[in-house]
Amino acid sequence: MKKHIALVPGDGIGPDIVREGVKVLSAVAEKFSHEFTTSSYAAGGVALDSVGIPLPEATLDGCKQSDGVLLGAVGGPKWDTLPSHLRPEKALLGLRGGMGLFCNLRPAILYKQLSDACPLKKEIIGDGLDIMVVRELTGGIYFGERGRTEDRAYDTMAYTVAEIERIVRKGFEIAQKRSRRLCSVDKANILNSSQLWREVVQRVQSDYPDVEVSHMYVDNAAMQLVRNPRQFDVVVTSNMFGDILSDEASQITGSIGMLPSASLAEDGFGMYEPIHGSAPDIAGKDLANPIATILSVAMMLRYSFSLSEEADAIERAVNSVLDDGYRTADIYTDGMKKVGTSEMGSLIARAL
Amino acid sequence: MKKHIALVPGDGIGPDIVREGVKVLSAVAEKFSHEFTTSSYAAGGVALDSVGIPLPEATLDGCKQSDGVLLGAVGGPKWDTLPSHLRPEKALLGLRGGMGLFCNLRPAILYKQLSDACPLKKEIIGDGLDIMVVRELTGGIYFGERGRTEDRAYDTMAYTVAEIERIVRKGFEIAQKRSRRLCSVDKANILNSSQLWREVVQRVQSDYPDVEVSHMYVDNAAMQLVRNPRQFDVVVTSNMFGDILSDEASQITGSIGMLPSASLAEDGFGMYEPIHGSAPDIAGKDLANPIATILSVAMMLRYSFSLSEEADAIERAVNSVLDDGYRTADIYTDGMKKVGTSEMGSLIARAL
Numbered sequence A, B: 001m002k003k004h005i006a007l008v009p010g011d012g013i014g015p016d017i018v019r020e021g022v023k024v025l026s027a028v029a030e031k032f033s034h035e036f037t038t039s040s041y042a043a044g045g046v047a048l049d050s051v052g053i054p055l056p057e058a059t060l061d062g063c064k065q066s067d068g069v070l071l072g073a074v075g076g077p078k079w080d081t082l083p084s085h086l087r088p089e090k091a092l093l094g095l096r097g098g099m100g101l102f103c104n105l106r107p108a109i110l111y112k113q114l115s116d117a118c119p120l121k122k123e124i125i126g127d128g129l130d131i132m133v134v135r136e137l138t139g140g141i142y143f144g145e146r147g148r149t150e151d152r153a154y155d156t157m158a159y160t161v162a163e164i165e166r167i168v169r170k171g172f173e174i175a176q177k178r179s180r181r182l183c184s185v186d187k188a189n190i191l192n193s194s195q196l197w198r199e200v201v202q203r204v205q206s207d208y209p210d211v212e213v214s215h216m217y218v219d220n221a222a223m224q225l226v227r228n229p230r231q232f233d234v235v236v237t238s239n240m241f242g243d244i245l246s247d248e249a250s251q252i253t254g255s256i257g258m259l260p261s262a263s264l265a266e267d268g269f270g271m272y273e274p275i276h277g278s279a280p281d282i283a284g285k286d287l288a289n290p291i292a293t294i295l296s297v298a299m300m301l302r303y304s305f306s307l308s309e310e311a312d313a314i315e316r317a318v319n320s321v322l323d324d325g326y327r328t329a330d331i332y333t334d335g336m337k338k339v340g341t342s343e344m345g346s347l348i349a350r351a352l
């Protein structure tokens, strides 16, 4: 298979970890006889510094013409005081909106090798955690009409039936491939947009009779994730609620340096990135943990290129390197073997 | 002191627990020579059943004419399928909006007697948790313009400077009485209303030079509450974010059956209620835990009547009854003494 991948390393540790993602991608190409080519594009702070805007047209165009995008991280304190249209985060929104990446998959998995880092008690965690948050990514209050006068500001949380239906169907399809339980999270006791959301779930669920559906209010979901996260398998929710709940879920695993994400368009095209931030304090120091990015590469292979064997191979390689006791500084504990960003990438590439 | 208190028992266990709140209130009256009179009003499902609307005018009027309101809980599955203007929750919004209760105080306290119920590991909790979430309660997306067509629905998250300023100042004042740390939570990297929020915090903070201010995005706050809740003292935030984060914070304490709340107007008038729900399955069975309601009475005495000695006495009485090993079913553990709703109320009244 021949694929061209757009790299958007971004800021902080972005370049450090994307480099390791590419290393593993090359190892996969060699082992499975694929041809993966790459081009790099600027976005976020690095683009602000070089061309004065967070998302240059060339970046969006290059990404659109690629077969898949691998993103590192964008942003950092350096650009935090810029006016809002010049914030690095605008690059993310521009990429998501510009490529129609409406479906954000955020797995929250507890790595058994790191279970000591889990903040919850053992009896709550049992033998692990594996939640998939399916977040709507190009609608809702992130993209609604907004305005500002000196005295007042507003944002609009709006959803159409079509926008809700396509993400909800994704949620059902993913649930069918997992344990066939789908929890839809909303605030239908208050919000009109949530009432519509719930109605759409209730209508389309008849197309997925094998999936058991539940509805939960977002405030309760924020509680239940702490009280009993094992009740969740697939969670489908709106842009803003998904932002909050997926971060909470990933923190609950304690494995936050390990978690990838996928942002998908209708046709399977996708952008892949670690869920963690740009960590500017450790940038360029060979300290960052590249595993979330490497696992993002695995998601790309699985979701955009349908190369599930290759994706499985990466995930197995990561597990075996962890089993062998290798750890970057962020996940290091006594008795383990501490390695840098680049060595971790090489170990995983070799384990393939 | 002579005060008239409006009781709004509501649904499910509401009447069971409000009864115990009144029991303790009477004990305070006797011990400290005050005169507290009460009147009861219907709201929520019970009002829907009797007069067909969730918040009868007589209820709102009665509450307005009182010196303080004690609410039990409203809602239940029985009324969950009604159209949205007839939902029991509308009673809550009507009371909040109708009485200008813009300031919602939600303490999240870990009761050391119940620390085994805390879902977080001991090393995270250390010697306890005591967070005060200050939630804006009469603005934002709960009260903004909303609309619905067959195909599309929207809600508006709007804030004026004045609305933000009054709740933020409350946050600062409360921080001054505690550890002088205030964390303002927003989503200023995306939302216009959050940018305005942050600007207001930055402007008024010069009036409180003794308070150390931090800003946090809501997604990060949802993570940090799990990762390291002890970093928080006073959190001030908007209506929707406060709804989510205060529920998460209270679950993190593991003491959810114990937590009261206050909803205050400009002039100190307030409505007080437990944060837990109406638990219809155990209603009328002498099984509910009345402590959150009894502690809500303590908040009323402290915040609306400035009777802090009396409030302290209630809190001490609750602690001593817990120290003596008395537990309702929800917080019962081996070796403790199980008591019903009414006995728990009597024990606390007696301990005064």
Ligand SMILES: CC(C)[C@H](C(=O)O)[C@@H](O)C(=O)O
Pocket (backbone or CB within 6 Å): A089, A092, A243, B189, B190, B219
């Ligand atoms: C950086 C920010 C705009 C972004 C979001 O809110 O979507 C981030 O929190 C995320 O979840 O990817």
Ligand SMILES: CC(C)[C@H](C(=O)O)[C@@H](O)C(=O)O
Pocket (backbone or CB within 6 Å): A189, A190, A219, B089, B092, B243
């Ligand atoms: C019942 C519901 C309308 C209410 C809210 O969202 O405010 C509740 O969750 C709360 O926090 O008091």
